[in-house]
Amino acid sequence: MSRILGAFKKGKAFIAFLTAGDPDLKTTEKLVFKMERAGADIVELGIPFSDPIAEGPVIQEADLRALESGTTTGKIFDMVRRIRKKSQIPLVFLTYINPVFRYGYDSFFAKCKEVGVDGIIIPDLPFEEQAEVHEFSGKYGIDLVSLVAPTSEDRIKKIAAAAEGYLYVVSSLGVTGIRTEIKTDLKSIIDVAKEAAKVPVAVGFGINTPEQAAKISKIADGIIVGSAIVKIIAENGRDSAKPVGEYVRGMKKAIFTKKP
Amino acid sequence: MASGRFGIHGGQYIPETLMNEIQNLEKAYLRYKKDKDFNSELTALLNDYAGRPSLLYYAEKMSRDLDGAKIYLKREDLNHTGSHKINNVLGQVLLAKKMGKTRVIAETGAGQHGVACATAAALLGMECEIFMGKEDTERQKLNVYRMELLSAKVNVVTSGTQTLKDAVNETMRDWVSRVEDTHYALGSVMGPHPFPMMVRDFQSVISREARAQILEKEGRLPAAVVACVGGGSNAMGTFYHFLKDKFVKLIGCEAAGLGVDTEKHAATIARGTLGIFHGMKSYFCQNSEGQIAPVYSISAGLDYPGIGPEHAFLHDINRAEYVPVSDEEAVSAFEYLSRTEGIIPAIESAHAVSYAMKIAPDLPKTENIIICLSGRGDKDVAAIARYRGVNLHE
Incomplete structure (x- = not known):
């Protein structure tokens, strides 16, 4: 069983996102371990991009901080290699297509396999354009995580059926960021997705409180939280470990269910 | 592979949230491109208005x-x-109207596309919001005021380098937030298919x-x-x-x-x-x-x-x-x-x-x-x- 699928076997999964290199890679490395101990089941590592069009201001600014601190794709691979010596937590990259394309698809995914990255999410790579990437992610056994959105409608089925790792359900229209209310009819999207998908279904975008997490985890296999964590890092910088740990523990507790 | 390639270039590398919309846009464009009424309406606008x-x-x-x-x-x-920008904008705003959209958004650099877009929106009765980098709003203050005169809302973009590319980023972010009633009237032969083809045709x-x-x-x-x-x-x-x-x-x-x-x-x-x-x-x-x-x-x-x-x-x-x-x-x-x-x-x-x-x-x-x-x-x-x-x- 893959590390990603394993993460969903223990009950509802809490998937934590942070931008690698914000404020520096040493802090990111520390935070990955901290979040794992606090109950995170999967960690999504953002490879910073200069122009992240699917992100709201919180993650945009994190990307800029990471780039300013000299973060490169190569240094992130080195960090993953260090993490893998001590931890088996599933690690999933989140980045835009251009940094992957420039690195070279073959070298990028070969490196993912070598250092122990489990999957990748590319928000500006829709289903129709996946083939050029999948040729190489598939070659090295890296899961290419697909997204479905509230506007996907008749596309949900085909995307879900081909999904790898987990299916990322975008909770709301718009960019990433903290939302006080999620108005989308998530249940009907998740029902269609679960019917077609062979992989777990996780929901992200906008989730930040334990109450939201608890509610959504009733219908999804996992929840994904990014901006709320990145905001804590923005406020606490290198001293983020403690507040991030506390936050993750609270969120995990909210979605905890006994093994069925 | 998605359609809309020029050799190896082009494609549709955009968030999933926009995919249905962009496919609908392509369908609508291909239909109206051959529609006699649409073309005579557009020609009348180009000749008698522009x-x-x-x-x-x-x-x-x-x-x-x-x-x-x-x-x-x-x-x-x-x-x-x-400027030439009006050629494209009259085509796109007319198309958006036929598609049942009530709001158009656009990026602008020098302000020429923004002004053209605000103009077409005023004429065709659409709500209009323009995204313009802060540095450009300072270089082109007159065009900012011109757009406002035309009753468009000008959003000053302070992210990134505060110029045209950041204005495009911000317009895309607005579009994913409000895709239902909104058309993104992209101002150049760029972006995801069908924009490069459609804008080229209009120009x-x-x-x-x-x-x-x-x-x-x-x-x-x-x-x-x-x-x-x-x-x-x-x-x-x-x-x-x-x-x-x-x-x-x-x-x-x-x-x-x-x-x-x-x-x-x-x-x-x-x-x-x-x-x-x-x-x-x-x-x-x-x-x-x-x-x-x-x-x-x-x-x-x-x-x-x-x-x-x-x-x-x-x-x-x-x-x-x-x-x-x-x-x-x-x-x-x-x-x-x-x-x-x-x-x-x-x-x-x-x-x-x-x-x-x-x-x-x-x-x-x-x-x-x-x-x-x-x-x-x-x-x-x-x-x-x-x-x-x-x-x-x-």
Whole structure:
């Protein structure tokens, strides 16, 4: 069983996102371990991009901080290699297509396999354009995580059926960021997705409180939280470990269910 | 692979949230493109409202002075709102209206596309919001006020480099937030399919007219067609109906800013590399990590780190040639055309004027060159004065 699928076997999964290199890679490395101990089941590592069009201001600014601190794709691979010596937590990259394309698809995914990255999410790579990437992610056994959105409608089925790792359900229209209310009819999207998908279904975008997490985890296999964590890092910088740990523990507790 | 490729370039690299919308847009466009009523409505708008066909003007004094090929100016600057941008915008806003949209959004660099968009929205009764980089709102204050007069809301973009690319980012972010009632009227032959094709089609009216006009005036095709290139919409429109005329040289002029050997330029073909950004595979100014470079040009309209995918393809197959033109060369051409022909060109178009001035003397007098004068220069006067050290106390 893959590390990603394993993460969903223990009950509802809490998937934590942070931008690698914000404020520096040493802090990111520390935070990955901290979040794992606090109950995170999967960690999504953002490879910073200069122009992240699917992100709201919180993650945009994190990307800029990471780039300013000299973060490169190569240094992130080195960090993953260090993490893998001590931890088996599933690690999933989140980045835009251009940094992957420039690195070279073959070298990028070969490196993912070598250092122990489990999957990748590319928000500006829709289903129709996946083939050029999948040729190489598939070659090295890296899961290419697909997204479905509230506007996907008749596309949900085909995307879900081909999904790898987990299916990322975008909770709301718009960019990433903290939302006080999620108005989308998530249940009907998740029902269609679960019917077609062979992989777990996780929901992200906008989730930040334990109450939201608890509610959504009733219908999804996992929840994904990014901006709320990145905001804590923005406020606490290198001293983020403690507040991030506390936050993750609270969120995990909210979605905890006994093994069925 | 998604449709809309020009060789290896193009495609639809956009968030899933927009995929259904962009596929609907493609379907709607392909349907209305063949619709008789739509086309007669659009033609009426172009002719009776925007003032088409635009003149093909023989610049006699300039031709005499350069002592080579005859220079013809395709006067897109005489269109309503002062640039070629209105051609595309009337098409897209009319299409959006047919699709049942009530709101249009757009990015703008120099403000020409924003003004055109706000104009079309006012005329056709649509809500309009424009996204413009903070640096550009300062360079082009007059256009900001102009858009507001036309009842558009202007959003000042403070993210990233605060110029055109960031305005595109912000417009896309707005679009994913409100895709149902909103059409993104992209201003150039860039972005995801179908935009590069659709914008090119709407702009191809330039070369459809110019080709017929030059044959009527000169009885022969031009030796070269010259246009400035940022994203590349006026150039694509000016090239399109000459693509099959293999002996007509097609020349796109990129912004070389302070020089292609400095870091301050926006010369995508000269200095860019293959990448995927803003929905398309094409050439981009970027670093080895794939981070998009902050580009620079005196011209806000050319200050963009990429180029439309069809241009990238025309470059690959050597059908068109792309040359860098510096700030200094463009400003000199701006001044030259003003004093020689009494025509103040947009600083964007002045890049094309500059290169035509370079090649005209080497061509025989029996030949002719068409320059796309994509816009008028009123908006640039203050900036050029500043460049020359004159303070106009704006």
